[in-house]
Amino acid sequence: MSAKRTSQPTADSVAVLVIESSKFERRSLCRLMRAAGAQRVAEAANLEGARHLLAVRQWPHWLLVADPDRLGEDCLYVLRDLAVEQTLATALLLTQRRQPEAEGLRSRAAQCGLPVLAVMRKPLSAEQAGTLLRGLGQPAATATKAPSLSRDELNECLRSGRVRARFEPKINLQSGRPVACEAISYVSHARYGEVPAAGFGHAMAQLGAQRVMTATVLRDAAALVRSLRAKSLDAKVSVNLGYEVLSECGDANALDAYVRTLGVAAADLVLEIDAGRHAASPNFADNLARLKLRGYALALDHPATTLALDNPAHEHFCEVKLSWPDATAAHSAPEHQSLAAAVVNARKQGMTACAVGVRTLADLTHARQAGFEAGQGELFAASMLAAETVLWVEREERNRSFADRAQTLNQAS
Structure with missing residues (x-):
């Protein structure tokens, strides 16, 4: 140590x-x-x-x-x-x-x-x-307090294969429907147990291990995709990519080649990208364009409820992910309007607005108060292992199928 x-x-x-x-x-x-x-x-x-x-x-x-x-x-x-x-x-x-x-x-x-x-x-x-x-x-x-790993501890966990991913459902804020499962990285440590990303972010920056971490999470995401497809379930899996992973010329080609070795198609994944202040970087923009051309769905990982209309980098994205606790905490009229404006701006740019962390129907009530057309249904959005995620998607598909059949019968009558 x-x-x-x-x-x-x-x-x-x-x-x-x-x-x-x-x-x-x-x-x-x-x-x-x-x-x-x-x-x-x-x-x-x-x-x-x-x-x-x-x-x-x-x-x-x-x-x-x-x-x-x-x-x-x-x-x-x-x-x-x-x-x-x-x-x-x-x-x-x-x-x-x-x-x-x-x-x-x-x-x-x-x-x-x-x-x-x-x-x-x-x-x-x-x-x-x-x-x-x-x-x-x-x-x-x-x-x-939440444990914080040192550089050496994280390096040992990476070498021994103890970096894994859990999955959290992502909810479409227009429909209230689950549309994907987001991969959340964690470290399984012998002493501390499960350490979330907050506990090793500093060490990862010191090591410069963002690419290794991304490859590890992509591996677990691909395994979940294969499990879902084996049961004929078409839910996508989303993976976060930092600027560091797409900052150099040729990064898009390398990422695409690695995904292909995992046996999944580009259409099976959603790549969530935190563009931030690096959106104007030529290499970054070129890599985004190449990933989009290869068939990857790109999501803008946006930390705030506001969403500007004048950012040229947004043309690459089909989806924007807003932080749902922003919505849960939006208790005043201006904050409701800000949240609703973000979704309206996303629609104007051809993007779907989604969020993770939607755990209850009360959250959807907040969404309706902010002006969304949120759907009804039982939601379970805790962080899950891959096997639990497959069961959750199966249940959601059954619920959706039942709701669709009921709606058809009501229309027929």
């Missing part, structure tokens, strides 16, 4: 960085953190300021305190990037939302790979902050 992993953080070794646009609230939070026992407190008015401060002030462990609702749509992804760049960083997310919506915020953070200490409702008291800071210095408390 590397030296970085052997020492536990203590309250004295944790530096707090408060990221808040409002000067009054920022200073109040800084005073509160000092009253809670933090020895080192820094402040930043925005995410760019936080990035600059973290670059010039080196510290073993940072606690990033932020309210995502006040910092913009992509805040969680930027915080994730900041955490990956540090030796050790954890986020304390503050919110004015109610408890169910606060849990939705935690779910969103987990989906994008941000390590979260806690999600707390405002106003935060000094006693609550003190408990959290003391918890960072207690070995028992840190042991209960």
Whole structure:
């Protein structure tokens, strides 16, 4: 185990960085953190300021305190990037939302790979902050947090074949129907058990192992496709691709050649791509065009509820995936309108709007309130192994067939 992993953080070794646009609230939070026992407190008015401060002030462990609702749509992804760049960083997310919506915020953070200490409702008291800071210095408390693999540990798991994929249904937001199963990578570790992507994102970036990870997930996705086709089930399987996998000339050809060795067709897969700020890269755009030409369905993995109409890279995509907890947490009229506008813009660009994480009919009720025509039906969207996914797809197909027959009988009568 590397030296970085052997020492536990203590309250004295944790530096707090408060990221808040409002000067009054920022200073109040800084005073509160000092009253809670933090020895080192820094402040930043925005995410760019936080990035600059973290670059010039080196510290073993940072606690990033932020309210995502006040910092913009992509805040969680930027915080994730900041955490990956540090030796050790954890986020304390503050919110004015109610408890169910606060849990939705935690779910969103987990989906994008941000390590979260806690999600707390405002106003935060000094006693609550003190408990959290003391918890960072207690070995028992840190042991209960989600494990984070070191570079060497992840490398060993990759070499021993312990990186696998689970699958989560993806729901069409217009129809309410399941349309695919998304592959979610995890590591099966001898000591920690199942470690989600949030627990090895930093190590993967250090290793530069994105291509190896993608190949591993594609292998499991192909195995699921073959199981589905053996039972004459036509559900597609989607796989996430980062910019790194399509950043070089010839990456599309290499990816297509690898998929063919797995014995599945391009039409069986949906490639979810986080274009982000790299969408203008010539190599990236060329690789997207080549994958589309070879018959792959390309989905835009979009972190926010808004969707711009003026991005030329969108012409390659047939689908956009929005983060469903955004919809669950959309409790005000402007947020409902923003979510509905994203789906309308997707339709204007010829894309279907989908989401993962739709777990209950209550979620579909939120969708209807936002202006969608959500379908009815029993939904089960927990993360599943391949065999469980096949059974789930079979059940959904039976339910769909029964509903279609019932509708036909009603029309005939």
